[in-house]
Amino acid sequence: MSLTTTPDLATQIADAIDGQSIVDMHTHLYPPSFGTPSAPTGADANGLMLYGINELLTYHYLVAELFRVVSPSEVSVADFWAMDKTAQADLIWHKLFLDRSPISEAARGVLTTLQKLGLDPGDRDLAGYRRWFDEQDPDKHIDRVMELSHVESITMTNAVFDDNERQRWLDNPAVGDDPRFTAVLRFDPLLCDWPAAAAKLAEWGYDVKVDIDDKTVTEVRRFLGEWLDRTKSIYAAVSLGPDYRYGEGRHGSAKWADGNRILTQAVLPACAERNLPFAMMIGSARGVNPALRDAGDMGFVADVPSVTELCRDFPDNKFFVTMLSRENQHELAVAARKFGNLMVFGCWWFLNNPSLIEQITRLRVELLGVSFIPQHSDCRVLEQLIYKWDHSRTVIAKVLTDKYADIAATGWRIGEDELARDVKLYLRDNFLNFLKR
Numbered sequence: 001m002s003l004t005t006t007p008d009l010a011t012q013i014a015d016a017i018d019g020q021s022i023v024d025m026h027t028h029l030y031p032p033s034f035g036t037p038s039a040p041t042g043a044d045a046n047g048l049m050l051y052g053i054n055e056l057l058t059y060h061y062l063v064a065e066l067f068r069v070v071s072p073s074e075v076s077v078a079d080f081w082a083m084d085k086t087a088q089a090d091l092i093w094h095k096l097f098l099d100r101s102p103i104s105e106a107a108r109g110v111l112t113t114l115q116k117l118g119l120d121p122g123d124r125d126l127a128g129y130r131r132w133f134d135e136q137d138p139d140k141h142i143d144r145v146m147e148l149s150h151v152e153s154i155t156m157t158n159a160v161f162d163d164n165e166r167q168r169w170l171d172n173p174a175v176g177d178d179p180r181f182t183a184v185l186r187f188d189p190l191l192c193d194w195p196a197a198a199a200k201l202a203e204w205g206y207d208v209k210v211d212i213d214d215k216t217v218t219e220v221r222r223f224l225g226e227w228l229d230r231t232k233s234i235y236a237a238v239s240l241g242p243d244y245r246y247g248e249g250r251h252g253s254a255k256w257a258d259g260n261r262i263l264t265q266a267v268l269p270a271c272a273e274r275n276l277p278f279a280m281m282i283g284s285a286r287g288v289n290p291a292l293r294d295a296g297d298m299g300f301v302a303d304v305p306s307v308t309e310l311c312r313d314f315p316d317n318k319f320f321v322t323m324l325s326r327e328n329q330h331e332l333a334v335a336a337r338k339f340g341n342l343m344v345f346g347c348w349w350f351l352n353n354p355s356l357i358e359q360i361t362r363l364r365v366e367l368l369g370v371s372f373i374p375q376h377s378d379c380r381v382l383e384q385l386i387y388k389w390d391h392s393r394t395v396i397a398k399v400l401t402d403k404y405a406d407i408a409a410t411g412w413r414i415g416e417d418e419l420a421r422d423v424k425l426y427l428r429d430n431f432l433n434f435l436k437r
């Protein structure tokens with residue numbers, strides 16, 4: 001059946017999107033093998049698999065919103081960090097859900113999540129929600145959450161310079177073998193803080209010097225190769241500040257000389273050798289308000305020419321790039337028109353709001369057609385998959401409805417199979433095909 005003959009294009013598109021399983025290309029989620037701090041039994045205080053209502057309520061997006069509405073005389077930031085997680089969650093629930101309405105995207109997300117899990121947000125029964133989450137077996141709960149969020153595969157972010165995570169890989173080589181999850185090697189210090197990274201590498205037995213020489217480059221490649229293999233990473237990744245600069249003589253690039261040498265002589269060759277993409281998430285300014293910890297970061301405008309020059313200088317490498325500033329999105333989408341080895345993805349962090357997802361997705365469809373990755377979740381807490389994908393699906397469907405209506409108006413007839421094909425590219429195959437490219 002041709003969609004131009006059906007009365008409700010919007011319904012057809014929403015159904016196609018709802019019927020397509022998603023490969024989520026960037027999260028901070030982990031399987032139970034990495035430890036579960038919130039599990040009622042067998043809890044591992046430093047475990048990495050976060051789930052449950054306390055974690056949902058203490059998400060750093062909501063911590064930031066809490067300190068908009070409590071005064072220091074009422075609860076200081078230091079008081080908040082001294083509380084246990086249950087008390088922090090109680091405070092956030094009280095201040096952001098009961099004392100005022102939870103209409104921010106992060107607060108609304110908790111309500112969508114409860115609703116889809118079959119709990120009634122209308123009950124406002126925090127103790128009841130806690131009891132329900134406590135009854136869930138973490139492993140089976142992952143299956144349920146993936147089913148509800150239509151996610152078939154979860155991509156982790158595996159920070160090799162995080163001692164807690166690194167030790168788990170060394171203690172148990174099978175820690176990453178859960179078939180629902182894939183690994184991504186993340187190593188920000190190699191590019192952003194070479195002296196600190198070099199000290200760690202030396203401690204771990206690699207023959208590296210702070211003054212980078214050829215031997216150091218060889219050793220960094222050996223380190224990367226060992227860890228890409230150990231984790232079976234499907235790509236490699238860093239997050240970079242808005243001040244990141246690549247390119248001969250580019251203003252500000254001098255402070256990145258070490259990082260760029262490691263990038264171009266060790267990281268990119270290691271990726272090219274394995275045909276792995278390299279992901280750059282650019283624009284995060286860490287610790288703008290350090291007292292707020294994870295909630296104290298923000299984003300500023302980054303430098304798109306640094307990306308185009310990398311894509312030009314390294315045609316045998318593949319780059320996933322997302323940027324945190326709305327102001328970068330147009331230039332970045334245009335850059336992707338120039339380089340087939342550049343895959344633009346997602347609406348990151350402060351851009352993961354319906355109004356901005358809509359604007360950015362429209363712009364990308366108009367410039368890039370069906371050749372980009374519209375969204376990733378960036379979840380830190382398991383059940384966030386439910387709301388982040390539910391809210392994004394709705395917005396993507398709205399944008400696509402307009403775009404298909406525009407071509408249908410010319411007389412172009414779109415088959416249901418063609419619509420399903422395009423949606424599959426957006427939510428799954430553009431990512432998987434780029435890995436194989």
Ligand SMILES: [Zn+2]
Nearest residue numbers: 026027028378
């Ligand atoms: Zn992230």
